[in-house]
Amino acid sequence: xxxxVTGVGAVTALGRTAPExxxxxxxxxxxxxxxxxxxxxxxxxxxxxxxxxxxxxxxxRLSRTxxxxxxxxxxxxxxxxxxPKTRRVGLVLGGTTAGMFETESLLATLLSxxxxxxxxxxxxxxxxxxxxxxxxxRLVKELGPFARARSISSACSSGANAIAVAGxxxxxxxxxxxxxxxxxxxxxxxxxxxxxxxxxDPEGARPFDARRRGLTLGEGxxxxxxxxxxxxxxxxxxxxxxxxxxxxxxxxxxxPEATGEAPHAAMLAALERxxxxxxxxxYVNAHGTGTPLNDPMETRALARLFxxxxxxxxVSSQKGMIGHTLAAAGAIEAVITALAIERGVVPPTGxxxxxxxxxxxxxxxxxxxxxxxGAAISSSFGxxxxxxxxxxxxxxxxxxxxGKKRSVVVTGISAVTPAGIFTGTDVADLPERADGGxxxxxxxxxxDPExxxxxxxxxxxxxLACREALASWAPSSGAKPTGVVLGSAFGAVDAxxxxxxxxxxxxxxxxxxxxxxxxxxxxxxxxxxIYLGLQGPALVVADLAASGECALAQAAELIAAxxxxxxxxxxxxxxxxxxxxxxxxxxxxxxxxxxxxxxxAALALATADSGxxxxxxxxxxxSFAEAAAADALASLPPPPEGAIVLLGSASAxxxxxxxxxxxxxxxxxxxxxxxxxxxxxxxIAVAAAKVARGDAPAALFVGTARGWGYAGTVWRAGRERTT
Amino acid sequence: xxxxxxxxxxxxxxxxxxxxxxxxPEAIADDAPLFGEGGxxxxxxxxxxxxxxxxxxxxxxxxxxxxxxxxxxxxxTLAEFIEQSKTS
Numbered sequence: 032x033x034x035x036v037t038g039v040g041a042v043t044a045l046g047r048t049a050p051e052x053x054x055x056x057x058x059x060x061x062x063x064x065x066x067x068x069x070x071x072x073x074x075x076x077x078x079x080x081x082x083x084x085x086x087x088x089x090x091x092r093l094s095r096t097x098x099x100x101x102x103x104x105x106x107x108x109x110x111x112x113x114x115p116k117t118r119r120v121g122l123v124l125g126g127t128t129a130g131m132f133e134t135e136s137l138l139a140t141l142l143s144x145x146x147x148x149x150x151x152x153x154x155x156x157x158x159x160x161x162x163x164x165x166x167x168x169r170l171v172k173e174l175g176p177f178a179r180a181r182s183i184s185s186a187c188s189s190g191a192n193a194i195a196v197a198g199x200x201x202x203x204x205x206x207x208x209x210x211x212x213x214x215x216x217x218x219x220x221x222x223x224x225x226x227x228x229x230x231x232d233p234e235g236a237r238p239f240d241a242r243r244r245g246l247t248l249g250e251g252x253x254x255x256x257x258x259x260x261x262x263x264x265x266x267x268x269x270x271x272x273x274x275x276x277x278x279x280x281x282x283x284x285x286x287p288e289a290t291g292e293a294p295h296a297a298m299l300a301a302l303e304r305x306x307x308x309x310x311x312x313x314y315v316n317a318h319g320t321g322t323p324l325n326d327p328m329e330t331r332a333l334a335r336l337f338x339x340x341x342x343x344x345x346v347s348s349q350k351g352m353i354g355h356t357l358a359a360a361g362a363i364e365a366v367i368t369a370l371a372i373e374r375g376v377v378p379p380t381g382x383x384x385x386x387x388x389x390x391x392x393x394x395x396x397x398x399x400x401x402x403x404x405g406a407a408i409s410s411s412f413g414x415x416x417x418x419x420x421x422x423x424x425x426x427x428x429x430x431x432x433x434g435k436k437r438s439v440v441v442t443g444i445s446a447v448t449p450a451g452i453f454t455g456t457d458v459a460d461l462p463e464r465a466d467g468g469x470x471x472x473x474x475x476x477x478x479d480p481e482x483x484x485x486x487x488x489x490x491x492x493x494x495l496a497c498r499e500a501l502a503s504w505a506p507s508s509g510a511k512p513t514g515v516v517l518g519s520a521f522g523a524v525d526a527x528x529x530x531x532x533x534x535x536x537x538x539x540x541x542x543x544x545x546x547x548x549x550x551x552x553x554x555x556x557x558x559x560x561i562y563l564g565l566q567g568p569a570l571v572v573a574d575l576a577a578s579g580e581c582a583l584a585q586a587a588e589l590i591a592a593x594x595x596x597x598x599x600x601x602x603x604x605x606x607x608x609x610x611x612x613x614x615x616x617x618x619x620x621x622x623x624x625x626x627x628x629x630x631x632a633a634l635a636l637a638t639a640d641s642g643x644x645x646x647x648x649x650x651x652x653x654s655f656a657e658a659a660a661a662d663a664l665a666s667l668p669p670p671p672e673g674a675i676v677l678l679g680s681a682s683a684x685x686x687x688x689x690x691x692x693x694x695x696x697x698x699x700x701x702x703x704x705x706x707x708x709x710x711x712x713x714x715i716a717v718a719a720a721k722v723a724r725g726d727a728p729a730a731l732f733v734g735t736a737r738g739w740g741y742a743g744t745v746w747r748a749g750r751e752r753t754t
Numbered sequence: 755x756x757x758x759x760x761x762x763x764x765x766x767x768x769x770x771x772x773x774x775x776x777x778x779p780e781a782i783a784d785d786a787p788l789f790g791e792g793g794x795x796x797x798x799x800x801x802x803x804x805x806x807x808x809x810x811x812x813x814x815x816x817x818x819x820x821x822x823x824x825x826x827x828x829x830x831t832l833a834e835f836i837e838q839s840k841t842s
């Protein structure tokens with residue numbers, strides 16, 4: 032099946048539309064100006080690539096990030112001529128900052144006790160902007176309904192991974208078209224964090240240049256519409272999306288691994304998916320941040336990929352023109368690459384005058400060149416070493432036929448709860464062992480103190496859960512690398528508040544550089560991949576109370592589509608005084624009978640044909656709009672005698688009541704692990720463990736959150752049953 | 755030579771602020787290398803964190819780049835730098 036790009040949209044410092052931005056880039060313009068959005072204080076650089084054409088949303092409850100995403104999304108949908116109201120359209124949005132710009136100044140306020148309760152309540156209600164899923168919610172509201180929606184983060188490769196996830200949705204036949212991309216707005220946390228890391232070039236970024244000293248932060252959004260290449264779509268195609276892949280460096284939270292092994296592996300795997308070789312590639316849109324460490328590392332990765340052919344392939348980065356737009360970068364650069372292919376114009380690297388000796392092996396483009404591009408790679412690398420590559424081709428190209436959808440088995444189970452850490456089929460005992468506690472205790476020596484010293488609380492829960500899930504069986508060292516998907520609804524809210532308090536009280540120079548990486552929503556997946564040495568795709572997904580179910584759906588999809596053979600999938604949530612206040616304000620108190628707790632759980636998953644010893648078999652994991660829940664649950668097979676139901680949240684009971692599983696015995700996860708957003712992952716772990724131990728022949732798990740639902744089944748291993 | 759009070763303060767600061775929870779501050783030798791093998795095994799992210807802490811705690815700005823290298827060699831070089839900067 033071939034996928035075509037039928038619409039693109041972009042907002043950058045150089046323009047409010049994709050063609051406007053592309054034209055500016057081709058002319059060699061650099062969109063660097065002094066920051067006006069907020070006071071940069073003593074930041075190492077006051078130069079940014081700000082989108083001055085977009086002012087603050089009139090409604091204070093809306094975020095700048097969602098505004099940027101919406102503008103680019105409307106452009107892409109209009110060009111594709113697609114209305115989500117009339118077709119089955121999916122939405123995948125990547126991000127890192129989400130509503131941070133709007134909420135960061137409130138966070139420090141929330142820590143103080145001098146405000147009146149009205150001031151605090153007003154601040155707390157605006158915190159609903161904060162989660163990674165908030166911009167997705169806004170796009171659904173303004174442009175939807177969508178058949179399914181997902182919010183993901185892999186730091187600065189989020190945009191590329193959003194496009195990859197969208198590709199798998201088309202391959203798996205979930206939807207007819209996908210609106211996908213990413214958006215990020217500038218904010219104080221990001222500027223001061225990158226400043227503290229010494230990563231900003233005070234003069235403005237110059238990728239690959241000998242004088243480069245760092246990156247320049249930007250903001251913006253890139254969105255694409257992808258469709259299967261039918262006759263109608265082919266006629267409107269801008270280009271094709273032929274391949275994608277992501278790999279993790281499993282090396283360091285901020286420093287790239289110097290040899291470029293993971294980017295090389297990602298590019299190679301993306302080419303393999305595209306059915307192409309390095310010799311077919313005419314252009315590489317590089318990550319090219321302009322930091323001292325990134326550009327030589329990327330040069331080494333490209334030298335490995337292209338070998339003697341390196342001087343033939345044109346390479347450029349636009350981060351010296353539109354800045355590093357973080358999550359949005361991968362999506363904006365895919366849009367630029369798409370237009371470069373469509374128009375036959377190779378865009379230049381802005382700011383590059385004197386290539387650095389370590390980057391001199393590349394064929395740099397300092398002025399745009401008119402020449403046909405048959406196929407191109409767009410690379411994006413993120414904090415924590417999350418590296419992704421996309422392969423785009425001219426509109427007439429065809430991707431190779433893919434094998435059938437793979438089925439998924441469970442090879443390991445774990446749960447990290449206030450009642451203790453449970454592994455394998457022992458997780459089935461959790462309902463009886465719950466003790467009403469709300470905080471997780473880390474046993475002495477549970478994690479290596481030296482290697483775990485930077486891990487924040489959520490990442491520690493994640494590292495423990497994933498390690499225990501992988502403890503019973505792990506793929507051999509020769510197997511394709513294992514990936515990790517973690518659900519995390521809110522990220523490190525309290526740590527962000529503490530970071531902002533230091534910024535407010537002591538200034539930019541006094542924020543803590545080592546704490547900054549934990550504030551990026553993808554950090555639990557990044558830290559887990561580093562701690563456990565997992566080199567496959569690493570992602571965080573967020574869907575409020577259904578973040579655990581969402582993570583399992585995401586991991587199962589990546590396996591089903593053949594992107595990866597082994598995955599660790601779970602969710603983590605840490606206790607947060609601020610989140611508790613927000614939720615009690617919004618919902619009028621924490622739901623009865625369950626104190627808000629913390630914890631997480633994980634499943635180790637494998638393709639059924641990998642030969643991995645299966646504890647249980649996973650049926651389809653469905654993701655649906657709550658309005659379509661009845662249809663989704665009606666498609667479930669009937670429950671066998673003795674089957675059970677696990678609910679991630681109390682509200683999921685209403686969905687089960689209308690299904691054939693309504694008479695089954697039911698366990699409510701928050702009642703056994705405390706109420707928190709990772710409860711769905713614990714519901715899934717208990718479901719898998721009870722089936723694996725033979726307590727039940729099958730289990731259904733259901734979770735819901737703000738208009739979206741997830742459901743899936745677990746069956747005894749070996750029993751053939753299609754769901 | 756820097757005072758032992760200062761080196762002890764730096765060691766305690768390193769252990770608490772860099773989360774070296776397994777380490778006894780007093781067991782860190784004054785001249786043990788902070789970075790790389792055979793010492794504390796710290797990295798460039800720790801160096802940034804230490805520079806910030808030194809500025810916050812002692813009111814002394816640590817230079818960047820190559821100039822910082824000799825200062826960050828060990829606890830005693832760091833202590834010497836702080837003492838010199840305070841008296842100069």
